Amino acid sequence: MAESFIFSIAESLATKIASRAYEEASQVVGVYDDLQELKSSLSYVKAVLLDAEQKQEQNHQLREWLKQIKLIFNDAENVLDQVDCETLRNQVIRDYGTPKDKVGRFFSSSNPLVFRYKLALQIKDIRKRLDRVAADRDKFGLQVIDVDRRVVHRREMTYSHVVESDVIGRAHDKEKIVKLLMEPSLDNNGDSKHISVIPIVGIGGLGKTTLAKLVFNDERIRESFPMKMWVCVSDDFDIKQLIIKIINAVTVSGANSADALVAQQTLRDMDIEQLQYLLRNKLTGQKFLLVLDDVWSEDRAKWVELRSLIRIGGDGSKIVVTTRSHSIASMMGTVPSHDLECLSLEDSLSLFVKWAFKEGEEEKHPNLVTIGKEIVRKCRGVPLAIRTLASLLFSKYDINVWESLRDDEIWNLPQKKDDILPALKLSYDQMPSYLRKCFSMFSLFPKDFDFQTRHVLSLWSALDLLPSPSKNETSFDVANRYLSELISRSFLENVCDLGTHYYFNIHDLVHDLALYVAKDECLVISSESQNIPKNVLHISFFEFDMFLKSFKPSLLGVRTIAVPTEEHIGIGDNNEDLFPTWVLNCKYLRYLDLADSTFEILPRSISKLKHLRYLSLRDNGRVKKLPASICNLQNLEELNLSGCVELQTLPEKLRNLINLRRISITTKQFVLPEDDLANLCLLERLHIYECDNLESPFVGVKLPTLRFLWITRCKNLKSLPLDKHHFPQLEQFVVDECVKFELSDGHEDMNSVLRLKALFFCMVVNFPRSLHGYANTLQTLVFLRCYELEALPEWLLNMTSLKFLHIWSCPRLLSLPSGIHCLKALEVLRIERCPRLYRKYQPHVGEYWHQISHIKHIQILQ
Structure with missing residues (x-):
């Protein structure tokens, strides 16, 4: 399609x-x-x-x-x-x-x-x-239609945390699961050390994950299970990866900073025996609740192996499994499965009305509600289908539009039982044309991928799917605008808005839709790949050997070769001939992601890829030098060298990359090529990552176009001239795990002239008073993994323009400032893994809830 x-x-x-x-x-x-x-x-x-x-x-x-x-x-x-x-x-x-x-x-x-x-x-x-x-x-007999009139009617932003009042028709299901979790765990012999496994079974889009979230966040469950873990399993039931996910999912509650830092260790480099030891150490004697969401594998041996590893939990530990398969539920479950039913017609209509109209507006349009009831019947009680179609009709009052959707011929196509693809396809067909191709690119990512704006920005921009930014706009702003449109159509879920960018996921069935509409053009190569379309343009792969076996001359016109995963998959030790064999023959490549590659030498002939806009060698631990010819890639918009820990120097003449907008750097250099960077007249984003020899960069150098500056894990970095002279356009600054770095107080008016909109602090404790100079411009403030932080800085209350405040993994933080009610511009407050705050600020029941109840969107998660 x-x-x-x-x-x-x-x-x-x-x-x-x-x-x-x-x-x-x-x-x-x-x-x-x-x-x-x-x-x-x-x-x-x-x-x-x-x-x-x-x-x-x-x-x-x-x-x-x-x-x-x-x-x-x-x-x-x-x-x-x-x-x-x-x-x-x-x-x-x-x-x-x-x-x-x-x-x-x-x-x-x-x-x-x-x-x-x-x-x-x-x-x-x-x-x-x-x-x-x-x-x-x-x-x-085609009609002339010059303008695509499919427009987006924006609705208010939605958020990932499940608010119980927003979920319709699942109260009985929730109570039944909670009751099972609160009951003693007994096996057939009455042994209380047995760990109960409760399966939730239902077709795709029915709301299994939503139900599990409702249960997971219930107050009774929080009190009963000191340790809670949420793990998304999806297609691959890989034991090592599951152990890593479980370790990372252990709640910070009650943990000291040393325990919290475990999540920052390089778990993927540990062998299976080390990981098992670490897992046992965390779970032994602990009463826990583990949710295994979206299980597909029917390999009983793998399940038995995992079960044996986690049996060392404390008495009363429980596991909840969500799956579409009754055979998987039977294999894993120790109690009868909870079969999730489709919504009743009454509940379905209530959900439809909630998403299709503003509150109370349905009373003005009874004729539309009547048509909506007929549409709802076609959705077969599946919440995802109902919500998606309702979002499509939001704020549209033309009866012809509603009737057209109801009578569309796609409903008459042959369908499998419980198939909701027609409903999703209808919503896709109503997308503006420019948005369709952007959506189709989600097919190149694996299911359950944890997206950030930067992932889709890099791909969309490289493939020329985004318009040029307008004045005072960045490419990030354009990508966020497109994502906002997809959010308004309910195509994205678990959305977290940081003001500057989004985190989000897409539902499995929405991913299936992306695969469907992108077929013949986009392809994920795996061991199951059979026929590769002749004119495929975009390829992603998770098994490098399979890619080499599948590659043939008909693929020389590809524009995208990607390894879209946050996990290291290793694309092979024997890839020294990587470029000569096939990449350099793909002369129209726009996007080349070779993350985790192991070659030591990048050939000079890389310059033949003159159409290339994105190049990533992220986490190549062997490459020591880049050829000077890489600077002949004048079309390049983004270069990602983060994690190239053996890279001695950056190539000379970086200034020749005159189209470069984003660069991520890891190098052993003591001094960066600052003059070259200063001459990149389109550079928006600079990420300096694990540059251990850097101490005080950019003194005396001006980066006139830089909007985003990220400094991560630079262990010897001491200072940075954070002022308007050096960074006149800077809007976002992130400092992450730089143990020696300290923001200077400087002159009282020095920082105030910067137009910073976002500040991210990771593992930082001391905050200078001079930051109050951003009071009129700062819109986003994030505190992340500040394990020793006990109180937020006083200048926070001066942030009169602050809209987004996010506090993650700050276990010692005792409270929010008592004057937080004065932050009238604050729209979003997200608190996660801050156990002391969780107890004090719980909605409606927390001791200090009244201080934050005025904020429009509040998420307080364990």
């Missing part, structure tokens, strides 16, 4: 050709007239694409016609991108090139005259192909 976002490609091509900057560039390169003729051909076919997209489901010939056009569009994108590459190369030679560089280029294969001739031929060929295919448009 990759043809469902072909209009978006056409619009992107047309916008690019028509832009003033591109017109000027095409004139310099000498292909202006050719591109104007292509623009005319493009406009002719673009006019009917929206109608064609909507009608293709029932017309095989129309689908084939769209496929032909899409192939032509792909080639057009590649050709137009060459103009960008040539323009940036000309700029570098003009600004930094020597006479030798200019002479050498004239006699090279990139001679401007040769380039112009070849490019003109390519453009003419594309135009002729497009004209031939476009000539058939009239035989399909």
Whole structure:
């Protein structure tokens, strides 16, 4: 269904050709007239694409016609991108090139005259192909629709923590599970040391995880189980990874700072025996509740192995399992499964109304409620389907829109029992075209992936799916805006809004939808991969050997090669021939993620990938030097070298990467190439990670465009000139695990001139008074893993513009400032793993609840 976002490609091509900057560039390169003729051909076919997209489901010939056009569009994108590459190369030679560089280029294969001739031929060929295919448009009876009128009606932000009053129709289910958890654990022989396993079973989208969260956060459960752990299992029941997840999930409650730091150890580098010892040490004698969410594996041997490891828990320990499979429930459960039923029609309609209307508004539109009841019946009592369709209709009062959704032909397609894909597909079909392709890229990530804005920003930006930021806007702002639209349509869940970026997940069934709409264009390669589509453009893989076995000449046109996982998978020790064998043949690559690779030498020929916009060598522990030719990648927008702990120096002439917007650095250098960084005129984000030899960088150097500065695990960093002279545009500053770093008090007015919007403090205790200078600008403040912190700084109460306050894993923090009620701008307060605060500020019952009850969105989690 990759043809469902072909209009978006056409619009992107047309916008690019028509832009003033591109017109000027095409004139310099000498292909202006050719591109104007292509623009005319493009406009002719673009006019009917929206109608064609909507009608293709029932017309095989129309689908084939769209496929032909899409192939032509792909080639057009590649050709137009060459103009960008040539323009940036000309700029570098003009600004930094020597006479030798200019002479050498004239006699090279990139001679401007040769380039112009070849490019003109390519453009003419594309135009002729497009004209031939476009000539058939009239035989399909397509209507001209020039504007995509599918718009987003924004609803108020939702949050991940389950508020019981927001969940409809599950009170009885919750009480039944709580009762089972509170009962003594007895086996068939009456042995109380037996650990009960309670399965919750139901189809996808029914709300198994929501029910488990309701139970997990119930006050009675908190009091009964001193230790609670939540682990998302998903597809792979890997024992080592599950042990790591369980260790990391142990609640900080009552833990001292030394215990809390265990989560920061490199658990993935431990062998299985070390991990088992650590797990036993944490669980022995502890009464715990463990939730294993979303279990798929029917391998009984693995379950028996895990069960034997956690049997050492204290009396009364319990396990809750959520799964779609009755056979898994039977295998794991020690009590009869709790079969979660579909919602009743009454509850379904209540849920629909809650998401489709503002409170009380449904009373003004009884005719819409009647149609909504008919739509609800088609959703078969599945909350995910109901919520998604209701979100689609939010604030839409045109009865024709509601009737069209009710009567859509997709409901008549053959469906499996309990299939809710039609409901989700309907919502997808109503997305604006530009948003569809962005959504489809979620298919390249594994299920249950923990997303941050930066993950999708890197991919979307590299594939040119985002518009250019407007004035006073960053690429992060644009990505957040697109994510906000997806949130408003209920396509994202477990959303945590930090003001500057989002954390979120997507439901398994929403992931299935992404796979469905992206098929033939996006592919996740695994041991189960059979037929690889000929024209696939985007590839991700979790098993490197499988990728090598699957690679073939038909894949040379790929634009994305990704390893989208936060866990180290190791892409092989024998990958010295990695680039010569296949990567360098993929000349149209835009996005190349080789995280956890093990090669020591990056070949000079990397510069052949001139279309590359994103390159990651994250966590390569062997590479010591990068070739100078990497600085010839003028299209590069992001370079990720974090975790390259053996990298001796960064390459010279970084300033030649004139399109670079984001860079993450790990290096053994004592001094960074600060002048080069200062000359990167588009640089927005700088992340300095594990640079242990750095002490006081950027003294006397100005980074004029930098908006985000992250400093992480730089153990010898002492100071940083955090002022307007050095960082005139800085909006976000993060200091994370830098044990020697101290913010200086400085002059009283020095910090006040900075326009900081966000501050993140990790493992910091001392905060200078001069931070009150940000009172009028600071909107986001985060305290993370400040294990010794007992009181928040006094200047917090001066933050009159503060909207987001997040406090995570601060076990010694006794209370919030008593004057917190004065922070009238505060909209979101999130407290997690702060046991003393949890007791005092619980909604409605906590001793100090009245101090924070005015805040619009409050999440207080154990």
